[in-house]
Amino acid sequence: AQSVAQPEDQVNVAEGNPLTVKCTYSVSGNPYLFWYVQYPNRGLQFLLKYITGDNLVKGSYGFEAEFNKSQTSFHLKKPSALVSDSALYFCAVRDPNTGGFKTIFGAGTRLFVKA
Amino acid sequence: DAGVTQSPTHLIKTRGQQVTLRCSPKSGHDTVSWYQQALGQGPQFIFQYYEEEERQRGNFPDRFSGHQFPNYSSELNVNALLLGDSALYLCASSLRGTGNYEQYFGPGTRLTVT
Numbered sequence A: 001a002q003s004v005a006q007p008e009d010q011v012n013v014a015e016g017n018p019l020t021v022k023c024t025y026s027v028s029g030n031p032y033l034f035w036y037v038q039y040p041n042r043g044l045q046f047l048l049k050y051i052t053g054d055n056l057v058k059g060s061y062g063f064e065a066e067f068n069k070s071q072t073s074f075h076l077k078k079p080s081a082l083v084s085d086s087a088l089y090f091c092a093v094r095d096p097n098t099g100g101f102k103t104i105f106g107a108g109t110r111l112f113v114k115a
Numbered sequence B: 001d002a003g004v005t006q007s008p009t010h011l012i013k014t015r016g017q018q019v020t021l022r023c024s025p026k027s028g029h030d031t032v033s034w035y036q037q038a039l040g041q042g043p044q045f046i047f048q049y050y051e052e053e054e055r056q057r058g059n060f061p062d063r064f065s066g067h068q069f070p071n072y073s074s075e076l077n078v079n080a081l082l083l084g085d086s087a088l089y090l091c092a093s094s095l096r097g098t099g100n101y102e103q104y105f106g107p108g109t110r111l112t113v114t
Helices: none
Strands: A003-005 A010-014 A019-021 A024-026 A032-038 A044-050 A056-058 A064-068 A073-078 A087-094 A109-114 B005-007 B010-013 B019-024 B031-037 B044-050 B053-057 B064-068 B074-078 B087-094 B109-113
Touching (some): A003 A087, A019 A109, A024 A073, A032 A073, A044 A056, A044 A073, B005 B087, B010 B019, B019 B087, B044 B064, B074 B087
Parallel strands (some): A010 A109, B010 B109
Antiparallel strands (some): A003 A024, A019 A073, A032 A044, A032 A087, A056 A064, A064 A073, A087 A109, B005 B019, B019 B074, B031 B044, B031 B087, B044 B053, B064 B074, B087 B109
């Protein structure tokens, strides 16, 4: 069965410092991996995806993520955090072998960026 | 270009009642998925509709049903509401086909069951 784990409920970082939000996954075969961000009282916004190819993928707002197959991880990173990055971040996985768009989400990590 | 829209924004129902939530997909999209997001949790997949049929389903009881119309819009129906059905219900639209991977989410409908 597919699953996603986000081991940190909350990540605190100072503005200007690099940030990492961790994600590990479990799925048979080669997964599709995603990061979404959710602001208060809003739906989810797509940040980036890994489908195939280069293990380092770049997305919106300066975020990037590194796919590590041996560690089954897909950590979200940003070189320099902004206060406006404070939000709830979800890692998600889809098994392409099942077809369709059924996506499994992690429980989320709340990011606080302090000025 | 209109994104995904959902109605209503908020809804309060009593246990045992029935509710219908609505979703209009992003222009050009043909697939609609529904997710339930309980407070403090990640979204959980309910089901997906394509060509007016349910194509995939998550671990939700038959009280949860849906429909897709010829214009690709969709409804989520929940019967015999329970307190545990209180959640944010998210609709996501996408376009089937090679090279299409992303889902676009609406703002959600906040359902409160009392």
